Amino acid sequence: MDGQRSFDNYRMPDELWEQMEQVLPAYPVSANGGRPRADLRRVADAIFYRLRTGCQWNAIPPELAPGSTAHAYYQKWAELGVFDELWDLAVKVYDELIGLDWQWQSIDGAMTKAPLGGEKTGKNPTDRGKLGTKRSLQTDASGIPVGLAVGGANVHDTRLLQETIADCVDRAATEVSQWENLCLDKAYDSTAVRELIESVYGYTSHIRSRGEEKCELDRATGERPRRWVVERTHGWLNRFRAILIRWDKNVQNHIAGLHLAFAYFIYSRLGVFG
Numbered sequence: 077m078d079g080q081r082s083f084d085n086y087r088m089p090d091e092l093w094e095q096m097e098q099v100l101p102a103y104p105v106s107a108n109g110g111r112p113r114a115d116l117r118r119v120a121d122a123i124f125y126r127l128r129t130g131c132q133w134n135a136i137p138p139e140l141a142p143g144s145t146a147h148a149y150y151q152k153w154a155e156l157g158v159f160d161e162l163w164d165l166a167v168k169v170y171d172e173l174i175g176l177d178w179q180w181q182s183i184d185g186a187m188t189k190a191p192l193g194g195e196k197t198g199k200n201p202t203d204r205g206k207l208g209t210k211r212s213l214q215t216d217a218s219g220i221p222v223g224l225a226v227g228g229a230n231v232h233d234t235r236l237l238q239e240t241i242a243d244c245v246d247r248a249a250t251e252v253s254q255w256e257n258l259c260l261d262k263a264y265d266s267t268a269v270r271e272l273i274e275s276v277y278g279y280t281s282h283i284r285s286r287g288e289e290k291c292e293l294d295r296a297t298g299e300r301p302r303r304w305v306v307e308r309t310h311g312w313l314n315r316f317r318a319i320l321i322r323w324d325k326n327v328q329n330h331i332a333g334l335h336l337a338f339a340y341f342i343y344s345r346l347g348v349f350g
Contacts (some may be wrong), residue, residue: 083137088124091348092340096120099161100153116147122146124340127333145313154332163221163335166342170220173346177217178248181279182259182306183240185212185233188314194325198228205247209322209335211310212236214244219305220345221338222247226331234264239279252278259283259303313337326337 077101088096100109100116107310126133140146153159172174172215190197190209200208208229214222223244225236258279260269265283273281282302314320316337324330 083125083140086125086128087121087140089340089343092124093117094344095165095339095343096158096162099158099165101158101181102154104324114121114141114149116149119146119149124336125152126150126317126335127318130321130323132323150332151326151329154328159332159335159339163338163342165221166339167222167247170342170346174245176220176222178256180217180259181214181222181244181304182217182258182303183214183223183237183264184303184306184310185210185213185236185260185263187311187312188228188320188322190229191325192325194330195324195327196226196330197223198230200229203229209330210236211313212240213306213310214240215306215309217302217305218345219309220342221309224331224334224338226327226334234266234269236265237269238272241273245277254280256277256280257302259284261303262308309341312341 092220093241118141120135122143123146125131125136125140126143126146127301133147136143136146167176187200187202187208187210189200189203190207193207198205199205199211208244210227210229210233212225212227212233214224216222223242225243226237227236241258257283258273259274262283270281270283273279316333318333319322319337321332322335
C-alpha cells in the first residue's frame with residue numbers, strides 16, 4: 077500500500093482524463109496500429125507520471141503501464157496532435173465558464189536545460205554554453221496560456237515573437253481587436269517589434285523595462301506589473317520535472333508535454349480537480 081500511495085498523486089486526474097477522451101482518435105488504435113492492446117487510462121496515468129516526475133520512460137511504475145508502451149502511445153498521440161487539441165479544448169472551456177481576458181496579454185520567454193540536445197536546442201549563453209531550449213509563451217491577463225513557440229536557448233526572444241502571436245491568433249480563431257494590449261519586457265524594445273505588434277497584428281504595445289514598471293506602480297496597493305502573470309505561469313510550468321529539464325530530443329514530444337501541462341494548469345484554475 078505504501079508503494080501505491082507513493083505515486084497516486086502523480087496520476088492524471090479523472091477530470092482531465094475525461095477531457096482527453098474527447099480528443100483521442102474516434103477509432104482507437106494501438107501505438108503500432110490496429111486495435112488497442114493497452115488500457116488507455118493507465119497509459120495516460122503513466123504519461124502524466126513521467127511529465128510530473130521527469131523520470132525515464134523505463135522507470136515508470138509498472139502498476140501504471142509499461143514504460144515502452146506509454147512512450148509509444150505518447151509519440152503516436154503527439155504526432156496526431158492529441159495534446160494540442162486537449163490544450164485547445166481547455167482554453168475553450170475556460171473561455172465559456174470564466175472568460176478569457178484578452179484586453180491585457182503578455183509574452184515572455186523562459187530557458188530550461190536540455191542535456192541530450194535535439195531539435196530546437198542550442199547553447200544557453202546564461203548557463204556557460206550548456207545545451208538548453210527556450211519556450212516563448214503568450215497569456216491572457218490572468219496568466220492562461222494561449223500561444224506558444226519553441227526554439228533553442230540561443231535564439232533571441234524577438235525571433236520567436238511572431239510564431240507565438242500567430243499560434244495565439246490561430247487558437248482564438250479571431251482577429252486582434254483594437255482594444256487588446258500586449259505587454260513585453262525591454263528585450264523586445266525595437267522599432268521592428270513595435271511594427272510587428274501594432275501594424276501587422278493590431279495590438280497596442282506596452283514595452284517597458286522592469287525599472288520603469290516599478291516606478292509607475294503603487295506598491296502600497298499590492299499591484300504588480302501586468303507582465304508578471306506570464307512570468308508566474310512560466311514558474312508554475314517548471315514544477316513539471318519533464319519540462320524543467322527537457323530530456324526529449326524530438327521537439328514534437330517536448331511540445332506535446334507543454335500542451336499537456338497547459339491543459340492541466342487551465343483546468344486546475346477552473347477548480348475542477350478534487
